[in-house]
Structure formats: C-alpha cells, structure tokens
Amino acid sequence: xxxxxxxxxxxxxxxxxxxxxxxxxxxxxxxxxxxxxxxxxxxxxxxxxxxxxxxxxxxxxxxxxxxxxxxxxxxxxxxxxxxxxxxxxxxxxxxxxxxxxxxxxxxxxxxxxxxxxxxxxxxxxxxxxxxxxxxxxxxxxxxxxxx
Amino acid sequence: xxxxxxxxxxxxxxxxxxxxxxxxxxxxxxxxxxxxxxxxxxxxxxxxxxxxxxxxxxxxxxxxxxxxxxxxxxxxxxxxxxxxxxxxxxxxxxxxxxxxxxxxxxxxxxxxxxxxxxxxxxxxxxxxxxxxxxxxxxxxxxxxxxxxxxxxxxxxxxxxxxxxxxxxxxxxxxxxxxxxxxxxxxxxxxxxxxxxxxxxxxxxxxxxxxxxxxxxxxxxxxxxxxxxxxxxxxxxxxxxxxxxxxxxx
Numbered sequence: 001x002x003x004x005x006x007x008x009x010x011x012x013x014x015x016x017x018x019x020x021x022x023x024x025x026x027x028x029x030x031x032x033x034x035x036x037x038x039x040x041x042x043x044x045x046x047x048x049x050x051x052x053x054x055x056x057x058x059x060x061x062x063x064x065x066x067x068x069x070x071x072x073x074x075x076x077x078x079x080x081x082x083x084x085x086x087x088x089x090x091x092x093x094x095x096x097x098x099x100x101x102x103x104x105x106x107x108x109x110x111x112x113x114x115x116x117x118x119x120x121x122x123x124x125x126x127x128x129x130x131x132x133x134x135x136x137x138x139x140x141x142x143x144x145x146x147x
Numbered sequence: 148x149x150x151x152x153x154x155x156x157x158x159x160x161x162x163x164x165x166x167x168x169x170x171x172x173x174x175x176x177x178x179x180x181x182x183x184x185x186x187x188x189x190x191x192x193x194x195x196x197x198x199x200x201x202x203x204x205x206x207x208x209x210x211x212x213x214x215x216x217x218x219x220x221x222x223x224x225x226x227x228x229x230x231x232x233x234x235x236x237x238x239x240x241x242x243x244x245x246x247x248x249x250x251x252x253x254x255x256x257x258x259x260x261x262x263x264x265x266x267x268x269x270x271x272x273x274x275x276x277x278x279x280x281x282x283x284x285x286x287x288x289x290x291x292x293x294x295x296x297x298x299x300x301x302x303x304x305x306x307x308x309x310x311x312x313x314x315x316x317x318x319x320x321x322x323x324x325x326x327x328x329x330x331x332x333x334x335x336x337x338x339x340x341x342x343x344x345x346x347x348x349x350x351x352x353x354x355x356x357x358x359x360x361x362x363x364x365x366x367x368x369x370x371x372x373x374x375x376x377x378x379x380x381x382x383x384x385x386x387x388x389x390x391x392x393x394x395x396x
Contacts, residue, residue: 024247025271025329029390042333086392104273106393112385120386122393127276128248 015067018099020048028103028123034116036061050096061121066094070141081107081119090126090134102131150181151203151344154196156336157187158208158261158290158308166371167206173367174204177354178347189288190260203344208232209334210262213388221339223379224348225355230373231335233309234267237323239297247274247327250304252281257293257302260286266394267329268306294319310372333390337379352378 028048031040041056049056049064056063065074069092080087087107092100103123110117153174155167164186171184185202187193194211196202197219207215209232215221238244254277258265265286272282285302287293290311296302298319309328312320338355340348358364359375368375 022274023330024274024327025331027329027331027333029333031386044330044332108389108393110385110389112382120389120393122390124270125274127274129276 013094013096014098015094015100016098020095020099020101022048022101022103022125024125026125028121030056030061030121031110031118032061032121033118036119039118048095048101049093050099055096064093066092066100068092068100068135068138068142070138070145072141072145073138077107081109084109084111084116090130091123092134092138093123102126102134104130148181150183152185152201153182153204154185154187154193154202155206156208156211156261157190157193158259158264158311163310163314163372166367169367169370173358173364174351178350180347190262200341200343203341204338205341206336206338208261208263208336209387209391210266212337212339212384213391215339215341216384216388220342222345222348223381223384224338224340224352225376226335226337226379226383227373228359228375228377231332232263232267233329233331234264234271235307235309235312235328236268236271236326237294237297237305237307237312238303238326240322240324242303242324242326244304244326247271250275250277252277253283254304255283255285255302256304256306257285257287257296258306259288259290259293261308263334263391264306264308267331267334270394271327271329291315291319294323298322334387337384337387338376 026044028045029040029042030038030045032038037058037060038056041053045056046053051063073089073091077087077089089105091103091105093103094100104126105121105123107119107121110120153171155164168184171182175182182204185196193202197215205215205221212223216223236247244250250272256268258268269278272278285296287296290307293302293305293307294315297305304326312325340351355376356378358368
C-alpha cells in the first residue's frame with residue numbers, strides 16, 4: 001500500500017505479519033486538528049510508529065491505518081467524536097516498517113471556549129484477550145463489508 | 148492584611164513536606180503577603196476545604212487540578228521543571244509474579260486515595276484483563292501503609308507514586324520490587340491560584356521563574372527536591388485536563 005506524506009511525497013509500505021509488543025506502562029499521546037492532521041506526538045508515539053517527529057507532524061493520523069481495520073470502526077470513531085463524545089476502541093496500527101501494534105485507544109474532542117479545536121488521542125496497552133476478540137471481529141466485519 | 152491559605156496535595160512524604168514550609172516562608176517574603184500553609188493527611192479533608200473555598204493557592208495533583216480549574220475557577224501558574232508524575236506497581240520480592248500478565252482475578256490491591264496514582268495503577272492492570280470488578284482494592288491513607296499491607300501479606304500488589312516509592316526507607320523498599328512502572332511523561336503536579344489570589348499571579352510567576360537564578364531561591368527549590376519552575380500556559384493546562392479525561396473510564 002502507498003502512504004502519502006504532507007510534503008506530497010509518497011512511499012510504498014509492504015505490510016508484514018509481525019506484531020511489535022506494546023511496552024508496559026507507556027502511553028502514546030497525540031493531538032490532531034479537526035481534520036485529523038497530527039499537531040503533537042510524544043516520544044512513545046515516535047517509538048511505536050517507527051516514524052520521526054518531522055514525519056508525523058503535519059500528516060493525517062490515518063497514516064497508521066492498518067488494512068485489516070474495517071472502515072466501519074473509523075466511521076464510528078468520527079461520528080462519536082464529531083458529536084462531542086469520547087470514543088474508546090481497540091485498534092490495529094500500521095508501523096512505518098509494515099509491522100503492526102495493537103492499542104486500546106481513547107479519543108476526545110478538545111473544546112476551547114465552546115469551540116472544537118481538535119482531538120486528543122491516548123493509546124495504552126490492550127489485553128491479549130481483547131486483541132484476540134477484535135482480530136476475529138474485524139476479520140468478520142471485513143468479510144461482511146469488504147472495503 | 149488578609150492571610151491567604153497555601154496547601155499541598157497530600158501525596159508527599161514528610162521529607163518533601165518540610166520543603167513546603169520553607170517555600171511558604173519564601174513565598175510570603177517574595178510577595179510581601181501573609182500565607183498560612185495548611186497540610187492535610189487525607190485527600191477527602193482537603194477536598195472538603197476546597198469546596199468550602201478555604202484554599203487560595205495549591206500544589207495539586209493532576210486529577211484534582213482538573214477539578215480545581217473547571218469547577219472552582221483556579222488558574223494554573225507553574226509546574227515543576229524536568230519531572231512528571233509516574234506510578235509504580237510493586238510486589239514483595241518473594242512474589243511469584245514477574246509481570247502484570249501473571250496477575251489473576253481476585254488479586255488484592257493496596258492503594259491510597261491519591262486519584263491519579265490509583266487511576267494509573269488500574270490502567271497498568273488492564274493488559275491482564277483486571278479492572279475494579281475483579282480485583283480487591285483496599286484504600287489506605289499513605290504509601291507507607293501501602294507498603295505495610297504488602298509486607299504483612301494483606302495485599303498482593305501496591306500502587307505507589309514513583310517518588311513516594313523511592314522515598315520509602317531502604318529497609319522497607321529492599322523487601323519489594325517494581326512489577327511495572329508508568330512512563331507517561333506528560334502528567335504532573337501544578338501550582339494553581341484560586342479566584343481570591345489571581346491578582347498576585349503576575350508577581351508570583353515572575354518570582355517562581357527567577358528562583359533557580361537566586362541563591363536563596365535555589366536553596367528553597369533544593370529543599371523541595373525541585374530544580375525550578377516552568378510557566379503553565381492556559382493551553383498546557385487544558386491539554387493536561389484533556390489527557391486526564393481520556394484516562395477516566
């Protein structure tokens with residue numbers, strides 16, 4: 001699959017079936033603008049995604065979207081946060097090197113003086129049982145509605 | 148002249164608290180304004196006085212900071228430089244558990260009423276499919292008592308503020324080991340000013356930021372085991388509140 005960066009350049013990522021374990025105790029933190037473009041990324045995000053800070057800032061968060069994730073999961077995310085609510089879910093993320101890592105993600109809208117300014121996303125280590133359940137669920141969703 | 152009240156989140160060891168008495172003396176001199184330092188053994192008692200508007204300036208943990216800003220009109224002034232709040236889950240040296248994944252339903256948890264440390268501790272249990280529905284939580288009043296519960300066999304794991312864990316005596320700490328430690332980096336205590344002292348904020352902030360460049364100020368910082376203060380912008384505060392919101396179930 002092809003990834004396009006914010007400067008217009010693009011590269012092909014070869015998706016490989018290799019999981020990178022989520023480290024104990026770490027939180028991945030990022031912020032985006034209202035369209036999903038990354039404005040802030042912490043060190044854990046850089047380490048787990050495999051991208052540099054320069055590569056992450058300014059690019060859409062969907063750079064992490066793994067082809068095994070059903071489109072319906074992200075649709076639910078956007079419908080939820082655009083209505084001003086918090087979204088929780090389990091997400092399989094694509095690394096720059098084509099490997100993947102699972103997270104338990106929470107996204108909330110950033111409201112300042114009553115105005116939506118962007119979103120904050122925090123990811124943490126999921127349990128293996130939840131990952132296994134979501135692996136099966138998302139595969140079924142992909143079969144039911146191919147993207 | 149009116150005397151204002153300074154308070155500190157009750158999650159610090161006596162060694163840290165002695166530094167806050169020194170800070171209060173420095174504060175009064177630097178602002179030429181009387182402050183009384185009110186300390187609490189329990190979070191509940193401090194929160195009661197917050198609700199009664201008895202506290203004007205407070206060094207608050209991140210969880211309480213969110214409540215103080217949103218519900219009580221406090222404004223973040225500064226935060227300590229080069230430090231963040233992290234949590235530790237500890238077990239006895241003799242425990243068979245080598246990682247969080249080894250913990251089972253029914254595990255007995257000793258914790259304090261420190262809300263952010265408890266929250267971080269519970270988050271670190273999630274990878275083992277543990278949550279408040281399947282663990283036995285015993286809240287106690289201090290980290291020393293958390294350690295005692297472990298040593299006495301009344302708990303299998305204990306939640307500690309990382310700094311508080313390392314402040315335990317060598318004798319106690321040497322009988323325990325860290326099972327997992329948070330690496331969150333972006334959550335920290337904050338000095339907040341209430342509505343009654345907002346007129347003091349510009350001078351207070353100037354004085355805080357200059358402490359590390361002044362011999363007396365530097366000595367005060369050292370007594371608090373701090374290296375300096377960083378200004379908290381409004382957006383810094385909002386960001387931390389958003390983060391706390393993402394972590395609360």
